[in-house]
Amino acid sequence: MELVSKFPYIANCALLILGLWGVLSQDNLFKKIIGINIMQSSAILFFINLAYLNDGRIPIDPKGETGYIAPLPHVLMLTAIVVGVAFTAVALSLLIKINKGYRSSKESVILEKEKSKL
Amino acid sequence: MIFAIPLSFFVGAVFCILANKKITAKKIAITFALINFALCFQGNFVNNLLAKGSFGLGGWTPPYGIEFFAEPIGLTFVCLVSMIGFFGLMYAGAIPSKSKQNNNLFFALTLFLLGALQAISLSGDLFNIYVWLELSSICAFAIMGYRTKEGAFATFNYLLAAGVAGVIFLLGTGLVYGASGTLNLAQISTLPNPGQSISSGFALIITSLLIKMALTPFHFWLPDAYGNSPTKTLGVIPAIVTKAPAIILFKIALQLHQNQINWIAFEFFLPLMGAGAVIYGSLMAVKQAKLKKILAYSSIAQLGLVAIGIGILDVKGTLIQIIAHSVVKFSLFCSVGALEHFANIKTIDELKSTFQKSPILSWVFIICGFSLAGIPPFAGFFAKYYLVVSSLEKNNFFIVAVILLSSLLTAGYFLKILENIVFTKYTKKLKSLIPKTIYFPIVFNCSLVIIFGIFLPKLISALEGLA
Numbered sequence: 001m002e003l004v005s006k007f008p009y010i011a012n013c014a015l016l017i018l019g020l021w022g023v024l025s026q027d028n029l030f031k032k033i034i035g036i037n038i039m040q041s042s043a044i045l046f047f048i049n050l051a052y053l054n055d056g057r058i059p060i061d062p063k064g065e066t067g068y069i070a071p072l073p074h075v076l077m078l079t080a081i082v083v084g085v086a087f088t089a090v091a092l093s094l095l096i097k098i099n100k101g102y103r104s105s106k107e108s109v110i111l112e113k114e115k116s117k118l
Numbered sequence: 119m120i121f122a123i124p125l126s127f128f129v130g131a132v133f134c135i136l137a138n139k140k141i142t143a144k145k146i147a148i149t150f151a152l153i154n155f156a157l158c159f160q161g162n163f164v165n166n167l168l169a170k171g172s173f174g175l176g177g178w179t180p181p182y183g184i185e186f187f188a189e190p191i192g193l194t195f196v197c198l199v200s201m202i203g204f205f206g207l208m209y210a211g212a213i214p215s216k217s218k219q220n221n222n223l224f225f226a227l228t229l230f231l232l233g234a235l236q237a238i239s240l241s242g243d244l245f246n247i248y249v250w251l252e253l254s255s256i257c258a259f260a261i262m263g264y265r266t267k268e269g270a271f272a273t274f275n276y277l278l279a280a281g282v283a284g285v286i287f288l289l290g291t292g293l294v295y296g297a298s299g300t301l302n303l304a305q306i307s308t309l310p311n312p313g314q315s316i317s318s319g320f321a322l323i324i325t326s327l328l329i330k331m332a333l334t335p336f337h338f339w340l341p342d343a344y345g346n347s348p349t350k351t352l353g354v355i356p357a358i359v360t361k362a363p364a365i366i367l368f369k370i371a372l373q374l375h376q377n378q379i380n381w382i383a384f385e386f387f388l389p390l391m392g393a394g395a396v397i398y399g400s401l402m403a404v405k406q407a408k409l410k411k412i413l414a415y416s417s418i419a420q421l422g423l424v425a426i427g428i429g430i431l432d433v434k435g436t437l438i439q440i441i442a443h444s445v446v447k448f449s450l451f452c453s454v455g456a457l458e459h460f461a462n463i464k465t466i467d468e469l470k471s472t473f474q475k476s477p478i479l480s481w482v483f484i485i486c487g488f489s490l491a492g493i494p495p496f497a498g499f500f501a502k503y504y505l506v507v508s509s510l511e512k513n514n515f516f517i518v519a520v521i522l523l524s525s526l527l528t529a530g531y532f533l534k535i536l537e538n539i540v541f542t543k544y545t546k547k548l549k550s551l552i553p554k555t556i557y558f559p560i561v562f563n564c565s566l567v568i569i570f571g572i573f574l575p576k577l578i579s580a581l582e583g584l585a
Contacts, residue, residue: 016289023278036281043288050296073295076245080288083252087284090256091277094263094270101267110271 008049015042029098029105033091040084047073047080120173120186120240123196126154127203127233134226143225144211150229151204154236158200167193167577172242172304180242181305187242191372191437195239195365198441199358202448203232205559206353209452212555213350213459224261228354231257235362239369244291244301244323247366251287251330255280258359265348272342279339283329286322293319303373312378320379323370330363333425334395337418341402344414344451352455353559356413357448360421361440368428368436375431388429393520395422400527404534407465409454412531416490417447419524426517427505434578435504442497442570446486449564453479456560460552469538478557480539482564487532489567492525497570 015038022035056069099105102113130150137143160166167190174183207228215221234254241247259280263273295301297315306316329336344356375381399419406412420443427436457463457479489496502521509517 016285019285020282023282029274032278036278036285039282039285040288043285043292046289046292047295050292073292079245079249083249083256083284086256087252087277087281090259091274091281094259094274094277097263097270098267098274101270114268114271 008045008052012042012046012049015039015045027106027108029095029107032107033088033095036091037084037088040080040087044077044080044084047077120188121175123154123157123200124233124236124240126150126157127229127236130154131226131229131233134222134229137222137225143222144207147207147225147229148204148211151200151207151232154200154232155204158197167197169193181300181302184246185242185302185304186237186240187304188240189369191365191369191433192239194437194441195361196236198361198444199232199235199239202357202444202563203228203354205448205563206357209353209455209556209559210350212553212559213455215350220264224264224350227257227261228351231261231354231359235358238362239365242303244294244303244306246301248284248287248291251363251366252284254359254362255284255330258355261351262343262347262355266346269346269348272339272346276339276343279329279336283326286329287326290319290322290326293322303370306378307373309378316378317380320370320374321383324367324379324384327363327367328391328425331360331367331421331424332418333391333421334398334418335391337395337399340418341411341414344417345408345410349455349459352451353448356417356451357444360417361424361444364421364424364428364440371428371431372433385429385431389426389514389517389520392422392425392429393516395419395425396520396524397527400524400531403531404527407467409458409464409466409469409535410451412466412535413447413450413454416528416531417443419528420447420490423501423505423521423524426509426520427501430505430509430512430514430517432505432508434575435501435508437578438497438504438574439501441574442489442501442567445563445566445570446489446498449482449560449567450486452556452560452563453482456552456556460556466535466538469535476552478561479552482560483539484536485564485567487528487536489571491528491532495568495571497567497574500571500575 019035019037019039019042022038023032026032026035051070051073053067053069055067057065057067059068059071095105098110102110104110127150130147133146133150134143137146169188171188172180173186173188174180175186176183178184207225210224210228231254234250234257238247238250238254241250259273259277262276263270291301293315294306297313297319298306298309300306309316332340340360347355371379371381371384396419399415399417399422403412403415403419406415420439423439424436424443427439463469485496489498492499492502502525506518506521
């Protein structure tokens with residue numbers, strides 16, 4: 001039971017590490033953006049896990065009873081998702097610019113071209 | 119009242135997108151920057167800075183609603199952003215643009231960036247700080263990477279670093295929220311016995327701020343990103359974008375260092391990392407040939423001094439260092455940008471006979487170089503003076519040695535520039551290529567370096583003890 005209740009956090013950790021591995025190890029810049037997106041999802045899921053309650057009700061409750069899921073983290077994560085979308089949009093537009101300029105979106109190729117220019 | 123300050127930038131940004139031929143984006147941006155400037159510097163300036171108070175957004179009282187919290191450090195930074203923003207926009211307006219569409223978007227994004235930077239230093243709520251930090255970063259990516267492919271690639275590296283830092287900040291916020299049930303910094307600071315998860319949450323938050331302020335192990339994105347950014351952005355971005363995370367870090371440290379953060383560790387690590395930044399940045403600056411790269415590495419070194427000041431929690435030294443460095447770097451980056459854009463001078467060797475070409479910019483280089491090295495009448499001296507005094511009070515001779523070494527190393531790379539500017543023979547006859555309008559923001563900020571040298575210690579001692 002103890003381990004089962006901790007399972008979502010372990011899954012969060014796994015997602016975070018997967019995303020970080022993607023950012024650090026991948027050669028393709030597009031895959032790096034995907035890595036950051038995975039990391040952002042793990043942070044979002046972390047907040048949702050914090051708010052979760054077993055057998056919890058929705059927070060709109062006319063009877064004023066307790067035992068509902070905390071609404072604030074969900075609201076915060078709506079904003080975080082919007083921030084993530086804006087971030088991804090800027091990242092992709094920069095990537096288009098890079099791809100047009102260097103004719104490649106591989107980091108090793110771009111670094112090679114930068115070096116040969118010097 | 120206090121909401122009006124960042125709001126004036128946001129309203130201006132919306133109008134900038136709608137700008138047309140008659141009412142250009144440049145005019146709108148400068149008008150709204152002037153409104154912001156007036157709002158920041160109205161009335162009794164020192165009293166404004168001393169104003170303390172919390173303001174709930176939308177009529178919700180702070181523990182439940184979003185809070186804007188006014189206190190001297192944040193307000194000082196708000197005024198700094200307003201001033202640098204105004205002159206940075208004037209500088210950007212003086213550089214001729216190629217396409218109208220890009221121009222509108224450039225000014226709109228710059229205004230959003232400035233507004234977000236002001237809102238960062240005012241907000242007293244962790245999640246809000248996250249949102250403003252991301253907004254300022256996103257605007258910075260967009261205006262830094264829009265011109266060239268090299269700029270786009272360098273900005274992409276910045277984007278990756280800032281993206282990872284943003285996620286780390288969000289996770290830290292989650293840990294703090296999960297353990298304390300609140301996001302409000304003032305409320306967190308009153309918690310009687312915070313546990314392990316709050317201090318580890320703040321450790322994550324501080325790490326993310328260190329990545330965003332480019333302290334040495336995390337500096338990898340800064341030199342290329344500054345070295346390749348378009349000329350127009352050189353007024354705003356290098357001067358204040360990395361200072362905002364530093365200010366947030368300082369605010370959080372001052373508010374929570376007694377109880378919530380395990381500050382003993384940071385008191386040890388921040389000066390150590392700062393010392394690394396000072397030595398590494400200065401040595402790399404000596405090696406560079408491109409002027410923008412020299413200034414970028416010099417920024418890393420100067421941010422190292424800011425980190426040292428935050429580590430020993432010295433209000434005066436840190437604030438003066440942040441203000442002096444912003445003003446100095448504004449003048450230097452703008453002069454380098456003007457030389458590159460109009461006279462095609464990019465490297466140290468091409469600086470020869472600049473003194474004859476443009477004596478004003480040469481004087482700017484000389485004064486700002488002296489201020490960076492910490493020579494007495496200029497602003498940079500007082501930052502180093504207060505840092506040395508307060509580290510002597512704590513018997514920390516390591517920091518004193520680092521600060522004195524930083525003066526020496528700064529002189530090392532700056533004398534190389536000054537040698538080329540001043541002591542080379544007049545070779546070719548070149549008429550003045552640089553338009554007159556570009557001189558005003560540079561010269562004004564450069565004269566501030568001298569004026570601040572005289573008035574800043576007085577202003578800061580008026581603020582002392584109240585921060």
